[in-house]
Amino acid sequence: MRLHRAILVDDEIFTRKGLMKLIDWPACGFEIVDEADNGEDALELIGRVKPDLVITDIRMPVLDGLELIRRVALELDFSPAFIIVSGYNDFAYAQQAVRYGVHDFILKPIDEVEFEAALRQLNDRLRRDRENRERNDRLSTGAMIDSIILGEADEEAVAKWERRMLLRPGDRLFYLFAELNDNYSWKSSGERISHARFKEFVHQALAAISDDDRTIHVHEHRNRIGILLSDRDLEGFGGEMEPFAAKLRMELVDRAGEGVFLFVGSPAGYLSDIRYSYATAKEALLYKFVHDDSRIVVYDKVKSDRLNDFGIDPERLNRFIEQLEEQRTDEVKATVEGWFREFRDKRYAPEAVKMNIHQCVLGVTKTIRGMDGDERTLASLAPIVEWHDLNLSIGEIKRLFEAFVEESQNFIAELRKAQMKGGINKIRAYIETNYSSNISLKSIAALFFINPVYLGQLFKKTYGVYFNDFLLHIRVNEAKKLLRQSADMRIYEIAERVGFSNADYFVTQFEKIEHMTPTEYRNKLR
Known part of the structure; x- marks a missing residue:
């Protein structure tokens, strides 16, 4: 759990040290990051440290507590929360404190229970405020990215976000997708990672590899996460995207497993042109099955590689069905291995892979129906039929297809036994009659x-x-x-x-x- 940062301001060192020992700060959601013994030093410290909370005495030399609060409100561009600690039971001070938005007014000698209750209450409020800010920021970022990708953002909005991203003249911008695969709905809930959780993993991974992840913006798409960044974010990687992507994927794999793929679009020269990088990142998705080994597809590296839409050879499909019906298990396995090897080596487009697998499944189910079987009884049918709209690696698709083929082969054998049993009974009846x-x-x-x-x-x-x-x-x-x-x-x-x-x-x-x-x-x- 992230702790809120706090500083102590009091001209008595024993009071400061006593407070640090008396209160269980982490249990209340805070950590003491620094301290000051007068209001003037405290003002400088607050501007530099930017704490979430300032705990200050009222009576101090140079600058008293209330004046410190007033100066912070006037001179600084952010507003920490304040808790006043004072030995003076002065109602006027309390009135002024409330007017300045002070969270609480604690009298000396300090009651530990009372103080910790005030801290916990403040912790809850700060946490809610932070969540609201982050949610609003995400909504703002998402709306901005959507509007730029759609070409609907005006020049003023684009200029504002260029400043926010700290863009420099000549900086390139990149759009990439992070995609979590093999995380399908028929897995048990304990094994699955929600889309929201994966998005959080993306934020964590970017924070781990970036000096200032505030310049990187994350956008939620239907079944993947979009990331917008610039050359500034690649400085720690020699200005190159590939080592950045490799490090990002490594961080994501540590959190979400090996099913993470990254698809990198071509760089854009201006933020207003980011839709070009977005479009090429989407094009990179088509090379997913070809680059299942590295699981990082950079569009500029693959754009010259032609994808193919080969259909399945009817004669080969018939041989496969024959192998299946005749229980030639080794030949069935070899045929499936050969198909999936060709998908990769001959650079099949995803739609071509889907079409070929669909044709095979139709051929098998037709055989089962022809033997008076019901393919719907197969547990492996739903996964191999319903995977088309899911993020799956080619290895996982192969595993699902092999499971379907194996179960179908066993089912066909059982149907043949049942047929032969019915057939032999007919033969016996014929003998007994003739x-x-x-x-x-x-x-x-x-x-x-x-x-x-x-x-x-x-x-x-x-x-x-x-x-x-x-x-x-x-x-x-x-x-x-x-x-x-x-x-x-x-x-x-x-x-x-x-x-x-x-x-x-x-x-x-x-x-x-x-x-x-x-x-x-x-x-x-x-």
Whole structure:
């Protein structure tokens, strides 16, 4: 917490030292930065130190307390708060003190509790005043930058801000964007950094690297922070923007993480032309995915590099979907790696990257729907569909896409299992209905468009028996039923009825299952 600066003014050294020890100044929001033993020295000290609070005695040599307050109001360009400490219980003094806007009038001997209560009250007031000033200053700065960028500021307003920025003849001006990436809405709240918090980080980082950050102005845009500065602010960096940007990003990374990008526009010769620097900083945003390694894009360094709008190759997309459907995981990963490598190496424009990823997602979801699946059940779908308006690095986009592909591949495998389970049940029902026909594994596989070898494996895995054994058991069971229910049907007629073209083969297979011939089975029933 920032402490307010205070000075003590009293001609008695013991009073000053006693006050310093008696009061818990930091707990009340203050720190004692200096002291004086008479009003005249105090006036000079106040002009030099510019404290937030002056605590002064009334009766002092040379210049008394009330005269000191009056002279500060008349001669200085700022107004610290005053607390009067006096051993004189004089109502007239109190009246004058109130007239001069003194915050409080404390009588000696000082009551510690009373004094600290007055300090805390003043601390709250000063803090509110400072927040209001800063808010008004931000609003004023934002309005100024907006008006200049839009070309709406008049010459007088521009001249005022040139003075405020301490611009010198020949100073260049720069506009740059600070952008926080990979800070998206589906992250848990504990991991996210609010836009307001990031703006505060920008202020802190600029204060850490600038000798006088009052000349640098920060402006809030929808999803990034704009920074306006001049050559004066680059003096500690050899007058060069790149080392300044590198140091600024390092400070921001310490506060906000590796997701910080900086985009620097071309310099403008006059404040009225800053919209040119702003426009080129926006152009620099288009090179973001190409410079994901350094995460600093200086427009003048990249403006000659042509960005590309290549669309996805339909044949390559079809191969990718095929790899996905066939669960060729290594090939799927290699394809995704190749795509993202091309995005960088071939300098894809952001819109081209978005379009290519969108086409891939559409292809995958079409496959899922074609297998009677619902892509909306995928947890990874929303992030890969909704990222377009977010600030994301190409590495994070790749991670989201890989998560979507992996989950989709697993989902497709599950859908295929469900389909095959439904399919094998249909095949079983077909066998149980058509067992008397001349059917085989090969003929059924052809009928249901399945590889015969795969069908045989699936049958064994699903029902625990091979296809031929399953068919044989159905036929034998049906033969047993006929043997039980008909006394006059001959054995060869029963064999033909249940699908055996050869009666001897039927008898052999029946005996293999039941350990007796069909005739022995019938006689046993009699």
